[in-house]
Amino acid sequence: MEKRVVFSKLGLPILLVAPQIVITLVFFIWPASQALYQSLLLEDAFGLKSQFVWLDNFIALFSDPHYLNSFARTVVFSAATAGLSLGVALFLAAMADRVLKGATAYRTLIVWPYAVAPAVAGVLWFFMFNPSIGILAYLLKGLGYDWNHYLDGTDAMMLVILAASWKQVSYNFLFFLAGLQAIPRSLVEAAAIDGARPFKRFWTIVFPLLSPTAFFLLVVNIVYAFFDTFGIVHATTSGGPAQSTTILVYKVFNDGFIGLDLGGSAAQSVVLMAVVITLTVFQFRYIERKVAY
Amino acid sequence: MKPKFLPIAVGATMAVGYAGSALAATEIQWWHAMGGKLGEKVVEIAEGFNASQSDYKVTPVYKGNYTETMTAAIAAFRAKQQPHIVQVFEVGTASMMAAKGAIYPVYQMMADAGEAFDPKDYLASVTGYYTDTDGNMLSMPFNSSTPVLYYNKTAFEKAGIAGPPTTWPEVEAAAKKAQAAGYPCGFTTGWQSWVQIENFSAWHNLSIGTKANGFAGSDTEFVFNSPDHVKHIGQLAEWQKSKVFDYGGRRSESAPKFYGQECVMYMNSSAAYAGVKANAKEFEFGVSALPHWADVGSAPQNTIIGGATLWVLQGHDAEDYKAAAKFFSYLSSAEVQADWHQFTGYLPITTAAYELTASQGFYEKNPGTDVAIQQMTGKAPTENSKGLRFGNFVQIRDIINEELEAIWGGSKSAQEGLDDAVSRGNALLRKFEAATGG
Numbered sequence: 001m002e003k004r005v006v007f008s009k010l011g012l013p014i015l016l017v018a019p020q021i022v023i024t025l026v027f028f029i030w031p032a033s034q035a036l037y038q039s040l041l042l043e044d045a046f047g048l049k050s051q052f053v054w055l056d057n058f059i060a061l062f063s064d065p066h067y068l069n070s071f072a073r074t075v076v077f078s079a080a081t082a083g084l085s086l087g088v089a090l091f092l093a094a095m096a097d098r099v100l101k102g103a104t105a106y107r108t109l110i111v112w113p114y115a116v117a118p119a120v121a122g123v124l125w126f127f128m129f130n131p132s133i134g135i136l137a138y139l140l141k142g143l144g145y146d147w148n149h150y151l152d153g154t155d156a157m158m159l160v161i162l163a164a165s166w167k168q169v170s171y172n173f174l175f176f177l178a179g180l181q182a183i184p185r186s187l188v189e190a191a192a193i194d195g196a197r198p199f200k201r202f203w204t205i206v207f208p209l210l211s212p213t214a215f216f217l218l219v220v221n222i223v224y225a226f227f228d229t230f231g232i233v234h235a236t237t238s239g240g241p242a243q244s245t246t247i248l249v250y251k252v253f254n255d256g257f258i259g260l261d262l263g264g265s266a267a268q269s270v271v272l273m274a275v276v277i278t279l280t281v282f283q284f285r286y287i288e289r290k291v292a293y
Numbered sequence: 294m295k296p297k298f299l300p301i302a303v304g305a306t307m308a309v310g311y312a313g314s315a316l317a318a319t320e321i322q323w324w325h326a327m328g329g330k331l332g333e334k335v336v337e338i339a340e341g342f343n344a345s346q347s348d349y350k351v352t353p354v355y356k357g358n359y360t361e362t363m364t365a366a367i368a369a370f371r372a373k374q375q376p377h378i379v380q381v382f383e384v385g386t387a388s389m390m391a392a393k394g395a396i397y398p399v400y401q402m403m404a405d406a407g408e409a410f411d412p413k414d415y416l417a418s419v420t421g422y423y424t425d426t427d428g429n430m431l432s433m434p435f436n437s438s439t440p441v442l443y444y445n446k447t448a449f450e451k452a453g454i455a456g457p458p459t460t461w462p463e464v465e466a467a468a469k470k471a472q473a474a475g476y477p478c479g480f481t482t483g484w485q486s487w488v489q490i491e492n493f494s495a496w497h498n499l500s501i502g503t504k505a506n507g508f509a510g511s512d513t514e515f516v517f518n519s520p521d522h523v524k525h526i527g528q529l530a531e532w533q534k535s536k537v538f539d540y541g542g543r544r545s546e547s548a549p550k551f552y553g554q555e556c557v558m559y560m561n562s563s564a565a566y567a568g569v570k571a572n573a574k575e576f577e578f579g580v581s582a583l584p585h586w587a588d589v590g591s592a593p594q595n596t597i598i599g600g601a602t603l604w605v606l607q608g609h610d611a612e613d614y615k616a617a618a619k620f621f622s623y624l625s626s627a628e629v630q631a632d633w634h635q636f637t638g639y640l641p642i643t644t645a646a647y648e649l650t651a652s653q654g655f656y657e658k659n660p661g662t663d664v665a666i667q668q669m670t671g672k673a674p675t676e677n678s679k680g681l682r683f684g685n686f687v688q689i690r691d692i693i694n695e696e697l698e699a700i701w702g703g704s705k706s707a708q709e710g711l712d713d714a715v716s717r718g719n720a721l722l723r724k725f726e727a728a729t730g731g
Contacts, residue, residue: 130546
C-alpha cells in the first residue's frame with residue numbers, strides 16, 4: 001500500500017485550519033472592513049447622526065498639506081527606527097555569539113526592554129531627555145549641545161526614534177542570535193583557515209546565511225514602526241513640536257481616540273493599511289529574491 | 294456578589310456575559326478623571342454621600358485623564374454600557390451639548406426628580422460656560438479653575454523686584470532683573486492655548502470666535518489672529534529668543550522649570566496650587582493675577598474657567614436618576630464644596646461655599662488662594678469673556694499647540710502661525726457643524 005499524503009476526508013483539514021481562519025476573520029477582516037465602511041461616513045462622536053459622504057474624508061485628507069507632510073516624516077521615522085534597531089541588534093548579537101562566559105546573563109539583560117510597554121518606554125526616554133530635569137539632556141548641555149525637544153523638531157524626532165528602536169532591539173537581537181547560532185561553525189572555521197579576516201567572514205559568509213532572518217525582521221520592524229509606535233509618540237512629544245513627530249499612525253490615534261473624529265481617523269487608517277500592504281508586497285517581490293534560504 | 298460566568302464555547306466570537314444580582318440600594322456609576330490626591334478626594338466625597346443615606350450608592354470609577362474618560366464614556370454609550378454620571382472637561386462641552394439624545398440636562402433631571410435646585414446659587418462665571426441660550430444649566434459644575442501667575446518670592450527679593458508684575462511690560466522688566474541676578478529664564482506657561490490665547494482674549498475682552506465665541510450658534514468662525522493677538526504672541530516669540538519666556542510643553546510639563554528655579558514666574562491653573570506648594574521647597578512663592586497689556590482692549594476684564602463638569606447620560610431608570618439628583622444636591626452643598634475648594638485650589642462653585650470658606654479664615658491663612666475668584670468675578674462677564682463653545686475643540690487645541698510651537702521655534706511668524714491656526718481651526722468647525730447638523 002502506498003502512503004497517501006493527502007487527507008482522505010474533508011472534515012479534518014478544515015477543522016485544522018479553522019482556528020486560523022476564524023482568528024483572521026475576527027481580528028483582521030472584520031475590523032478592516034469596519035474601518036473601510038466607517039471611512040465613508042461622517043458621524044458625530046456619540047453615533048447619533050451618521051451620513052454617508054462617499055470619499056469626502058479621503059478628499060479632505062489629501063487636500064491637507066499637513067497630512068501629506070506627515071508621509072515624509074513617517075518614511076524618515078520608519079526607516080531610521082528599523083535601520084537603527086536592526087543595526088544595533090545585529091551588532092549585539094554578533095558580539096553575544098562570541099561571548100563564552102556569562103552569555104546567559106548578557107542575553108537576559110538585552111531581552112529585558114522588550115517586556116516594557118511602548119508608553120512606558122516613551123516616558124522613560126522622555127524623562128532622560130527632559131530639557132529641565134533629564135540626565136541625558138544635562139550631559140548634552142555639558143558637551144555644549146542645548147537639547148530641547150519642546151522647541152526643536154529634529155531633537156524631538158531623534159527622541160522618538162531612539163525610544164522606538166530601543167524597545168525593538170531586544171526582539172531583533174533574539175532572532176539574530178538564534179540565526180547566528182544556526183550557522184555551522186565549520187563554514188566560518190574553513191574561511192578562517194583560508195585566511196579570511198573576521199569582517200570578511202562576517203560579510204561574505206555569515207551575513208548571507210543570516211539573510212532569511214534579516215528579511216523577516218525587516219518586514220516585522222517596518223510594520224512595527226508604522227503601526228505600533230503611537231504610544232511612544234503620545235508619551236514623549238504628542239506629535240510636536242509643530243507636527244514634527246506626527247507620524248501617520250499617531251494621527252490616526254489622535255484624531256480617532258482623542259479628537260473623536262471617527263470617519264477621518266478611519267480614512268487615515270485605510271490609507272495606512274494600503275501603504276503597509278504595498279510595502280510588504282514590494283518587500284516580498286523584490287527584496288526576497290536576494291534572500292538565500 | 295459573585296459574577297456568574299456562562300460556559301464559554303470554543304471560538305473567539307462567543308461573548309462572555311455575567312449576570313449580577315439585584316442590590317438593595319440603587320447603585321449609580323460615576324466615571325471621573327481625577328488621579329492621585331484628587332482621586333482620593335473624589336472617593337471620599339462619594340463615601341460621604343453613601344454614608345449620609347441608605348437608599349442610594351454612588352460608585353466612582355477612575356477612567357484616566359480627561360480625554361480618556363470622555364472617550365471611554367462615548368464608547369460605552371455607543372455600546373449601550375454608559376455610566377450614569379461622567380466628568381467631562383470644558384473643551385468637550387460643545388460635543389456634549391450637541392449630543393441631544395445622549396445627555397440628560399441637569400436642570401431637567403433635577404426637576405423630574407423633584408430635587409430643589411436654583412441655578413442662582415452657583416457662581417455665574419462658572420455656570421455661564423455650561424448654560425444653554427435659554428439660561429438652563431446642562432451639566433453640574435464640579436472642578437473649575439482659572440489661570441493665575443505664580444512667582445518665586447525668594448528670587449524676586451534677591452533680584453530686587455518690588456512685587457508681582459501686573460502688566461506684560463512689568464513681566465519683561467522683572468524677567469530681565471531676575472536674569473541679571475543669575476536665573477536663566479523669566480517665565481513659562483502651562484496649557485498655552487488655554488492661558489495665552491483663550492484667557493488672554495477674555496482678560497482683554499477680545500473675541501476668540503464670532504457668534505459670541507460660539508455660544509450663539511455653531512456657524513462660528515475663529516478671529517484670534519487679530520492685531521492684538523498677533524502682538525501678544527509675537528512678543529512672546531521675541532522673548533523666547535532671550536529666554537524672558539521659555540516654552541516648556543503643551544500641558545503642565547513646564548512646571549519643573551518653576552519648581553527647579555529655572556524660571557521665576559509660571560502661569561498655570563489655580564488648581565496647580567497644591568502641586569506648587571508641594572514642590573516649591575527651596576523658595577517662597579506667591580500667587581497673583583494674570584498680567585495684561587494696558588493698551589489692549591478693556592483689560593483687565595475677567596478670565597474664563599477650565600476644568601470639568603459632571604454630565605448625566607441617558608438610558609437608565611428613573612430611580613437611578615433620583616439617586617443622581619440626590620448626589621448632585623449633596624455635592625453642591627456648601628460644606629462639601631468648601632472642603633473641595635480648599636483642598637484642591639479649584640474654585641468654589643457656589644456663593645455659599647465661597648462665603649463659608651471666607652468665614653473659616655482660609656483666605657487669610659493661605660494668601661493668594663482667592664486671586665482666582667477675584668479674577669473671575671471682578672467684572673460682569675461680556676460676550677467675549679463668558680467662555681467659549683466650539684465643536685471639535687480638542688483637536689483644535691492641538692492645532693493651536695502646533696502652530697504656537699512653530700512660532701516659538703521661529704519657523705513661522707506670529708501672523709503666519711495664527712492665520713494658519715485660524716484657517717485650520719475653521720475647517721474643523723465646519724466639519725463639526727456638518728456632523729451634528731448645525
